[in-house]
Amino acid sequence: MTISAETLVNVSPDISSLPTIFHQINQAVEDPEITFSEIARIISGDPSLSGRLLRLANSSFYGFSSKIETISHAITIIGMGQLRDLVLATTVVRQFKNVPGSIIDMESFWKHSVACGLTARIIAVYKKEFNSERYYVLGMLHDLGRLLMLLNIPDVVKDSLDSCANDKKLLYKIEKETLDFDHAEVGGELLKKWNLPASLIEPVRYHHNPSVARQFQMETSIVHTADLIVHALELGNSGDSFVPPLDPKAWEKIQMPSSMISHIVDQVNVQFPDVVRTFSENS
Amino acid sequence: MQKLKLVDLKQGMVLAQKVKDQNGRTLLLPETALSDKNIRVFKAWGISEAFVKSPGDGPIRKMEEAVSGTEENKEFEKELIEIFIHTDPRHPAIKELFSVCLKNKRASNI
Numbered sequence: 001m002t003i004s005a006e007t008l009v010n011v012s013p014d015i016s017s018l019p020t021i022f023h024q025i026n027q028a029v030e031d032p033e034i035t036f037s038e039i040a041r042i043i044s045g046d047p048s049l050s051g052r053l054l055r056l057a058n059s060s061f062y063g064f065s066s067k068i069e070t071i072s073h074a075i076t077i078i079g080m081g082q083l084r085d086l087v088l089a090t091t092v093v094r095q096f097k098n099v100p101g102s103i104i105d106m107e108s109f110w111k112h113s114v115a116c117g118l119t120a121r122i123i124a125v126y127k128k129e130f131n132s133e134r135y136y137v138l139g140m141l142h143d144l145g146r147l148l149m150l151l152n153i154p155d156v157v158k159d160s161l162d163s164c165a166n167d168k169k170l171l172y173k174i175e176k177e178t179l180d181f182d183h184a185e186v187g188g189e190l191l192k193k194w195n196l197p198a199s200l201i202e203p204v205r206y207h208h209n210p211s212v213a214r215q216f217q218m219e220t221s222i223v224h225t226a227d228l229i230v231h232a233l234e235l236g237n238s239g240d241s242f243v244p245p246l247d248p249k250a251w252e253k254i255q256m257p258s259s260m261i262s263h264i265v266d267q268v269n270v271q272f273p274d275v276v277r278t279f280s281e282n283s
Numbered sequence: 284m285q286k287l288k289l290v291d292l293k294q295g296m297v298l299a300q301k302v303k304d305q306n307g308r309t310l311l312l313p314e315t316a317l318s319d320k321n322i323r324v325f326k327a328w329g330i331s332e333a334f335v336k337s338p339g340d341g342p343i344r345k346m347e348e349a350v351s352g353t354e355e356n357k358e359f360e361k362e363l364i365e366i367f368i369h370t371d372p373r374h375p376a377i378k379e380l381f382s383v384c385l386k387n388k389r390a391s392n393i
Contacts, residue, residue, distance in 0.1 A: 168368060170369055225376075228370075228380070229380060231366070232363075232366070232367070232380050232381070232384045233384060233387060234366070241366065242366050242367075242368060242369050243366050243367050243369065243370050243380075244369065244370075245369050245370050245371065246370060246371065246374055246376060246377055248371075248374060251374070251376050258375045258376045258378070258379035259286070259379065261376065261379045261380050261383050262379070262383045262386075265383050265384075265387060269387070
C-alpha cells in the first residue's frame with residue numbers, strides 16, 4: 001500500500017475520532033435550548049478537563065482580575081463558542097498521550113504548539129479578529145500531522161530529522177521530498193476526518209504555504225506568521241531546527257507593522273510560562 | 284528615530300522628540316541624552332514610551348556597539364543566524380524578528 005496523508009489517518013483508529021466529550025460539548029453549544037449550567041455539568045463530568053480549563057481561565061491568558069472558581073462562571077465570562085474551542089485545544093493533547101517521546105520530545109512539542117497558539121491569538125486580537133480563541137486552537141493543532149507520522153512511520157521521521165540536522169534543510173521540505181506529502185497535509189486530513197470546519201482545516205493544511213489557502217487566508221497567514229515567530233524564539237520544538245521562510249504575501253495580508261513583533265514577543269513571554277503550567281500540572 | 288518603551292530606554296540614548304506627560308507638560312527636550320534619573324522620572328510620571336534617535340547618531344550608536352561587541356553576544360548572534368538560514372534577511376519583518384530575538388536571548392540570559 002502506498003502511504004498517503006489519508007492512509008496515515010485511516011490506520012490510526014485511536015486517533016481518527018475525537019473524544020466523546022468534545023462531540024457532547026459541540027452539540028450542546030449548537031443547541032439553542034441549552035443553558036450554561038447544563039454545559040457546565042457536561043464539562044464538570046470530566047474532572048481533568050475542567051481542571052485544565054479553570055487553570056487556563058485563571059492564567060495570564062485572560063488576565064481576569066477576580067478568580068474564576070466554577071466552570072459556569074468561566075462560560076459566562078469566556079463565552080460558549082470560545083469554550084468549545086478551548087475544550088478542543090485541551091482534549092487534543094490527551095488524544096496523543098501515547099506518542100512515544102523517543103524521537104521528538106513530547107513536552108517540547110506541546111510547548112511549541114502552545115506558544116504558536118498564544119502568538120496567533122495575540123496577532124488575532126491586534127487584528128480585531130472575531131473569536132480569537134480559535135487562533136489558540138489552530139496553534140495547538142497546526143503540527144498534529146507530525147504526531148501521526150511519529151505513530152505510524154517513526155523511522156521515516158527519524159531519518160528526516162537526521163537529514164534536517166546534517167544537511168541543514170527544512171524538515172517539512174524533507175518530508176515532502178521523501179513521502180510526497182508533509183505533516184501539514186496529514187494534519188489537514190486528520191481534521192477533515194474529525195469533521196472539523198474548513199476554518200480550522202485550511203490554516204493547518206497550508207500553514208507552510210499560506211498563499212494557496214482559498215477561503216481562510218487571514219487565519220492561515222496568522223498561523224504561518226505565529227509559527228515562524230515561535231521557531232525564532234525557540235519556544236519548544238516540534239521537530240524542525242530552523243525558522244521557516246516567511247511568505248511575503250501572508251505578511252502583506254496581515255497588514256501589521258514590523259514594530260508590532262516586539263510587543264507580541266513581550267506578551268508571549270508573559271503568557272507562555274503560565275499557560276504551559278496549565279498543561280504540566282496533574283489534574 | 285525609533286519609538287521605545289520605557290523598559291527599553293537606557294542611559295545615554297538621545298531623545299529625538301519632546302517627552303510630555305499626560306497633561307501635555309514638557310518633561311524633556313529633544314537632543315537630551317537620557318540619564319538614569321530621567322528614566323526614573325518618566326516612570327513616576329507614567330510615561331510609557333519615548334522617541335529616541337536611531338543607531339547611527341552619537342551616543343546610542345556607541346552604546347549599541349559596546350553591547351553587541353561582547354563575546355557572548357556574538358555567540359547569540361551566531362546561533363540565531365544559523366536558525367534563520369532559510370529566511371530572507373532583507374524582509375523588514377525578518378530583520379525586526381531577528382533583532383527582537385537577539386534582545387530576547389540576551390535578556391533571558393541575564
